[in-house]
Amino acid sequence: MATASACSTHNGELIFFVNGAQVVESKPDPLMPLVEFLRTKLHLTGTKVGCGEGGCGACTVMISRYNMNTDTVVHYSINSCLAPLAAMHGLAVTTVEGVGSTKTKVHPVQERIVKAHGTQCGFCTPGIVMSMYTLLRNEPLPSLEQLSTTFDGNLCRCTGYRPILDGYKTFTKEYCEMGGKCRKIKRRKPSYRPSICNQSIGDIEDLVPYDPADEPKFPLDLKVNHEKYHKTSLTFRTDHVTWFRPTTLDELLDLKSTFPQARLVNGNTEIAIEMRFKKMKYDVMIATTHIPDLKTLERNKSGITIGASITLSRLDTFLKQECGQMAEEETRVYSAVVDMLQWFGGKQVRNVAVVAGNIMTASPISDLNPIFLASGSVLDVVSRERGRRKIRMDNTFFKGYRRTEVKPDEILLSVTLPATHKNEYFSAFKQANRRDDDIAVANAAMKVVFHDDTNIIKDMALAFGGMAPVTVMATNTTEKLRGSTWDSDLVSTACSLLADDLPLTPDAPGGMVQFRKTLTLSFFFKFYLRVKSKLTITLGVEDNTAPTDESATQQFVANRKWKSSQVYEEVEVGQPITDAVGRPLVHKTAYQQATGEACFVDDITPVEGELFLSLVLSSKTHANIINMDASEALSIAGVVDFISVKDVPGQNVLHGIDEHIFATDKVTCQGQVVGAIVATSHTLAKKAAQIVRIDYEELESVVTIKDSIAKESFYKFSPVLQHGDVEEGFRQSDHVICGEVSTGAQEHFYMETQTALAVPREEGEMELFVSSQNPTEVQGVVAEALNIQANKITVRVKRLGGGFGGKETRPKLIACPTAIAAAKLMKRVRCTLEREEDMVSMGTRHPFLGKYKIGFTNQGKVMSLELDLYSNCGNSLDVSPGVMERALWHADNSYRVPNFVIRGYLCKTNRTSCTAFRGFGAPQAMFVAETWITDIAYFLNIVPEQVRQTNLYKNGDPMPFGMQCDKGNIQHCWEECLDTADLDTRRQQVKQFNRENRWKKKGISVTPVTYGIAFGLWELNQSGALVHIYRDGSVLIAHGGTEMGQGLHTKMIQVASRALKLPTTKIHISETNTTTVPNTSPSAASSCSDLNGMAIVEACEKLLSRLDPVIQANPDKTWEEWIRAAYEARISLSATGFYKVDNLHFDWKTSTGNPFSYLCFGAACTEVQIDCLTGDHEILQTDIVMDVGRSLNPALDIGQIEGAFMQGYGMMVLEHYKVSPDGTLLTRGPGTYKLPSFGNIPTRFNVSLLKGSSNKRAVYSSKAIGEPPLFLASSAFFAIVDAIKSAREDAGCSAPLRLNSPATAADIRMACTDRFTQQFPLPPEGSFKPWFTVL
Ligand SMILES: Cc1cc2nc3c(=O)[nH]c(=O)nc-3n(C[C@H](O)[C@H](O)[C@H](O)COP(=O)(O)OP(=O)(O)OC[C@H]3O[C@@H](n4cnc5c(N)ncnc54)[C@H](O)[C@@H]3O)c2cc1C
Ligand code: FES
Ligand code: FES
Secondary structure (H helix, E strand, O other): OOOOOOOOOOOOOOEEOOOOOEEEEHHHHHHHHHHHHHHHHOOHHHHHHHHOOOOOOOOOOEEEEEEOOEEEEEEEEEEEOEEEEEOOOOOOOOOOHHHHOOOOOOOOHHHHHOOOOOOOOOOOOHHHHHHHHHHHHHOOOOOOOHHHHHOOOOOOOOOOOHHHHHHHHHOOOOOOOOHHHHOOOOOOOOOEEOOHHHHHHHOHHHHHOOOOHOOOOOOHHHHHHHHHHHOOEEEOOOOEEEEEEEOOOOHHHHHHOOOOEEEEEEEOOOOHHHHHOOOOOEEEEEEEEHHHHHEEEEEEEEEEEEEEEEEEEEHHHHHHHHHHHHHHOOOOHHHHHHHOHHHOOOOOHHHHEHHHHHHHOOOOOOHHHHHHHHOOOOEEEEEEOOOOEEOOOOOEEEOOEEEEEEOOEEEEEEEEOOOOOOOEEEEEEEOOEEEOOOOEEEEEEEEEEEEOOOOEEEEEEEEEOOOOOOOEEHHHHHHOOOOOOOOOOHHHHHHHHHHOOOOOOOOOOOOOHHHHHHHHHHHHHHHHHHHHHHHHHOOOOOOOOOOOHHHOOOOOOOOOOOEEEEEEEEEOOOOOOOOOOOOOOOOOHHHHHOOOOOOOHHHOOOOOOOEEEEEOOOOOEEEEEEEOOOHHHHHHOOEEEEEEEHHHHOEEHHHHHOOOOOOOOEEEOOEEEEEEEEEEOOHHHHHHHOOOOOEEEOOOOOOOHHHHHOOOEEEOOOEEEEEEHHHHHOOOEEEEEEEEEEEEOOOHHHHHHHHEEEOOOOOOOOEEEEEOOOHHHHHHHHHHHHHHHHHHHHEOOOOOOOOOOOOOOOHHHHHHHHHHHHHHHHHOEEEEEEEHHHHHHHOOOOOOOEEEEEEEOOOOOOEEEEEEEEEEOOOOOOHHHHHHHHHHOOOOOOEEOEEEEEEEEEEOOOOOOOOOOOOOOOOHHHHHHHHHHHHHHHHHHOOOOHHHHHHHOOOOOOOOOOEEHHHHHHHHHHHHHHHOOOOHHHHHHHHHHHHOOOOEEEEEEEEEEEEOOOOHHHHOOOOEEEEEEEOOEEEEEEEOOOOOOHHHHHHHHHHHHHHHOOOOHEEOOOEEEOOOOOOOOOOOOOHHHHHHHHHHHHHHHHHHHHHHHHHOOOOOOOHHHHHHHHHOOOOEEEEEEEEEEEEEEEEHHHOOOOOOOEEEEEEEEEEEEEEOOOEEEEEEEEEEEEEOOOOHHHHHHHHHHHOOOOHHHHHHHOOOOOEEEOOEOOOHHHHHHOOOOOOHOEEEEEEEOOOOOOOOHHHHHHEEOOHHHHHHHHHHHHHHHHHHHOOOOOOOOOOOOOOOEEOOOOHHHHHOOOOHHHHOOOOOOOOOOOOOOOO
C-alpha cells in the first residue's frame, strides 16, 4: 500500500471562519464532524446533536462561500453532524450564536419564532432558526413556496410545527392572506379572539423588520484570498486518515492511481452513514469538490450534462431554469428529476449531496438511479490506467448489491441525461413511509416511445428501486409490450408481466413485500393514465378512461398553503396588568432557546480531567452471559475503566424490583445495560464500548403479545374492571360482534437523548445534572446504588429537551452507571446517549392488543362490552401496572357503556422495557373503543359520528367506576367541534368527491376524548414549593416540576404573579433541585401545573399574610419598600407551600372509586385525502375544541394541543416501530423511524379553547393539558378508515375492514383492495419469516 504523500502542496493548516472569527487548526482531524468541533473545541453549544445521521436538522448551520465568477456570496444550510471538518477549509460557518444573542441583539429570525410560540423544549430551535436564517440570507423576501420547503430537513417533537410556520410566514411576500386588512378584523364576540393571520404573535408593527443590510459582512480574507483557499490542493494527515483535496483532474487521477483504495468524497452524506452504522474505516479520502472538470452543468446536443460534483440543490435550480426555456416535450426526463428531488432527503442533504454520490452508492432504493436507467443516461468515467470511456446506464449497469459497471479505479466525471422528444413520455414515482425526507419503500421511472404520431409502443423502459438488491429494469415486460397499443388492455397485460419480472420472496429484506409489489403495478397504472391523457390531447385518440380514474394521476405537492386559527378567551377587561394569569405569554426562556443560549446537560462545558462514559449494551434478546472481557477496550490509550456490577457499592437492583443497573448473569432484552466504558472523550468511550467482548448462551425468547399469550408469559398483575351484568347486556342487544385490534410501540424521540453528568463532591456527596422528569427518583436510586443517604445526593434539572414520559423512570439507567463511575474514579463523568443507543435501550409506549365483544341496539346504543386488553411490557415491570390501570379506566373513552367487563393482561417479553409515554395507556384503550364504535357504525350502515353521539356521556352520567361525568363539557366540545368544522356540509362534500374520484378518496371523522387527571399512585398527588423574596423585592420560586418544553415554569410564574400581585418580571425560576423542594413527584400525568401551582399559591399566601401588617401600615408604599420594611422587621421572607389532591381512591375489588381529580374533554374533526394506489395521504383540515378550564396561558395550552395532536398522529398513522421476529430493533434513528414532519401538518389547522369552562379542582380554575389532546389524533386515523371504506366500496369489497395502528402507507394501500392488490395474496402465516413483526 502506498503511503499518503502524493500531494503535498499545502502546509496542513485548516483555516475557516466561524461567526466571523478565523479558526486555524494546525493538526485537524479531517473526519471530525463539524458539530463536534463546534461544540467541543469552540464551545459553541447552540448547535445541537439530535441524531448524528442527518435526519433531524438539530445540527443545522449555515455555510457561506464566495463565488468568484459572479462576485457573490452563496449561503446554504448543512447538517454539521455529517460535514467533515476538512471540508470547511476556506468557508464561513455561521452558527446560531452568530445570528443574534440576548446579550447583544436578537435577530428577527429568532424573535419571530419566539413571538409565534414556536419553541417548547427548544432543542430543535437553533436548527430551525438556522434553516430560516439561511433562506433569508439568500432570499430576503421569500415566497411561501420557498418557506414550505425550507424545513424538510428539520424535525421538532414538541410544537406540532404550526406556530413555527406561522411565525416565519411573516417574512414572506404573501404574508397576510387578507392583504393587510386582517388587523381590522372585528372580534367575533366580546373577549373572544380569532387569531387569524398570525394575530397570535402580535401586530406586525411589533416585530423588528428584517433588513439584509444589518447582516455581518462575509470575511474579507476568504474573498481576497479565494484562490489560495479554493485553488490550492490540500492534504490533512492524522495517524488514522489522510485527506486530500486536489484541484485538478490530473491530480485526482494521480492520487486515485497511487491510492487505489482511496474513497472519493463529496457531500459525505453516504460515507458518514457508512462510517457510523457500518463501522467502515477509510485511511485515504479524496475530496472531489474542487475539480472544475466535475462541475460541468450544461445543456448540449446530447441532453443535459451534470458534473459528478454538482449538488442536488444546484441541479434542481438549473433544471427548473432549463425546463422553463425548453419545449415541454424535451423536458420530460428533467421534470421527473425535479419532481423526485422535492422528496429527496432534506434541504441540508440536498445542499451538499451530489449526483455522483447517488449513482456510485448504488443503493437499491436510490431515487435518481431509476431515472438514469429508464432514460438511458450516459456516464463519462475516467481512470489513469483505463483512460476515458462512456457507459450507458441500462439493465447491465448494476452488477450486484452496491456494485456497478464503473471500475474501482474509475472516477465518474459526469452523467448526461438525454432530452425527450414529441413521441416520448417519461415519469418517475416514489413512495416512502413519509413523503418528506424519507427513503423510498419503492420507486420507479418509466419511459415510453411511440411510433410517430401513433399510440403504438416503439420502445419502453421501466426501472424500479426497492424491488431487488439493485435498481432493476423490467426488461421482459418492456420487450413483450413493444408493438402494443396504449389502451386499457395494456394495463392488465403489463401488470401480470411486471409481477413476474419483479419477484420478491415473502421474507425479503425490508418487508412490506405485498405492498412493494403492488406499488410497481400502481405506478405503472398511474403512468398509463398520465400518458393516455397526453395522447388524447396530442393524437386526438379516443379517451375511454373513466373520468373517475383521472384522480390516479394527481399528486400531493410539497408546497401547500397552510392556514390556521387559534381561538381563545381573552382575560377579562379590568384584570390588573400585573396579573399574568390567562395571558398568552411566550415561553420564559424562548429567547435563550432561539439564540442557542439555553443550556442543556450536554452543553455544560466540560472541565479539565472530566471523563466520558459509554454504555455497553446487550446485543442479545435473551441469553446467559458466559464471559465478559474488556481487556482490548482497556488497552486503548485514553480508556480509563470498565465499570460493571462489581463496581456497584450498594444495590444493583433498581428500587428492589425487577430491573438492574448492570446485568449480572443474564440479559433479557437487547439494549440492556451490561457495563460501561469510561474514557477521556466521548468518541473514545463509544469506540471502546463497542469492542468489549461478551460471550452469550442464547435462550428462547418471547417478543410479541401473541408469543406471550401462547407461552403464558405474563406479569402477576391482571386488573379487572366490571360493572352491571355483561351477559344480560348482550341478551338485551340486537347485535353482538367481536373483533380485535392492536396498537404499535411508539418511540419517544425526545430531541435531546438521555444524558447525565455526575460530579463527586467531598463527604461522599454527589451532584447530578440529569435530563430527567423525575429528579427525586434519580436521587433515590443513586443513593441506593452508592450506598449513601439521599441527603448527600443533589439532582439538578435546568431543562429537558423533551421528555413525553420517556424521562420519567428511564434516566436512572444512565444516571446510576454515571454516578457509580464518578464515585469510583472521583472524577466528573458525563454520559450522553447516541440516538441509536437511546432507541435500543430506553423503551417505548406499550403496544396493546384489544379483543372485544360488543353488544348494541339497532340504533347503535351500546349495551354491553367484554374487553381483554394485553400490553407488551417488555423485560421489566416499570410503570406497566399503572399504564394498564389507566387503560382500563379509559377503555370507554367518552361513551356510556352500561354493562362491561374489562380485563388487563401484562405480557412479559424479551423487549426493552416499555415505559410511560404521554397518555399512559389511555390512548391505546381509547383507540380500541373507537374501533368498536366504528365497527358498530359499519355494521348498521350509519356514520360513526351518529354512534358516537348516541353513546356520548351526558352531563352527570355515571362513569364506569362511579365518578360522574361532570358539567357536560364533553357534549359542549363535541357540539362546538361539529359546528366549527361544519361536519354535515363537509361530509356531503366528501361523499361527492368520492363519487367523482376512484383513486383519491377523502374521509372525515370526529372523535371525542375524555381524560382523567391524577396519578394512579395516590402518593404522587402531592407537591411542594419554596418561595423566597429577596431584599430588592425580587422573587425566586422553586417547585417540584421540571421544565421540559411544556412551559411549566412560565405558567408557574404567571400563577405567582397573581398570587403575589406582582409583574412577572420580578419573579424567577432557575431550576428544579432536590435540595430546594424534596420528595417531588415526577413531572407527569399532566399534573404539574395543578400540583405545583397550588403549592406555589399556598407559599405566596403565607408570605402575603406575613407582609399584611407591613402593607396595612403603609398602603401607599411600593412592593420594594414593603419588602425592605418587612426585612427590617425581621419577618421571614421565605415560605414553603404544600399541596395534596384529596378524595382520590379506588377499590379494584368493587371496581368503584374516584381515581381522578377531574376530567378533561375535547373533540377533533379531521378530513384527509388518501391516494388509494400508493397509500399516501394528506391531512386537509383539523378542527379541535379543547376544554382547558380557564387557561393559565392560552398560547402554551394551544401549543400543547397542537404538539400532542401531531405526536398522536405519529402514534396512530406514521411512526412504525419495527422489530424483527427475533426481537432485534430495526428502527434505530430518524432514517428508519419517521416522526411527523413539517410536511405532515394539517393544511388547515384550527384550534379553539372551550368557552366558559372552569374547574374548581385546579389552580385558578385551569385544567391539565399535556396528555388529553393526544388522542384527538385518532380523528385522522378514523378519517383514513372512512376514506378507505369508500375505496373498498368502489372495489365491491364488503369484507370487514380491520386497520391496526399505526396505519402506514403500506397498510392504507393494502386495505384499499383492488385488482392490483389482489394479484399478491398474503402467503399463509407461518409459511415464512417476516422481516418485522407485530409487537
Ligand atoms: C438524511 C439522509 C437522507 C437521504 N435521503 C435520500 C433520498 O431521499 N434518496 C436517495 O436516493 N438517497 C438519499 N440519501 C443518500 C445520499 O444522500 C445520496 O446517495 C447522495 O446523493 C450521496 O451524495 P454525497 O455527495 O453525499 O456522496 P458521498 O457520501 O460523498 O459519496 C458517496 C459514494 O459515492 C462515491 N463517489 C463520490 N463521487 C464520486 C466520483 N466522482 N466518482 C466515483 N465515485 C464517487 C464515494 O466514493 C462514495 O462511495 C440520504 C442520505 C441521508 C444521510
Ligand atoms: S444531529 Fe445532525 S441531522 Fe440530526
Ligand atoms: S421544541 Fe422542537 S423539539 Fe422541543
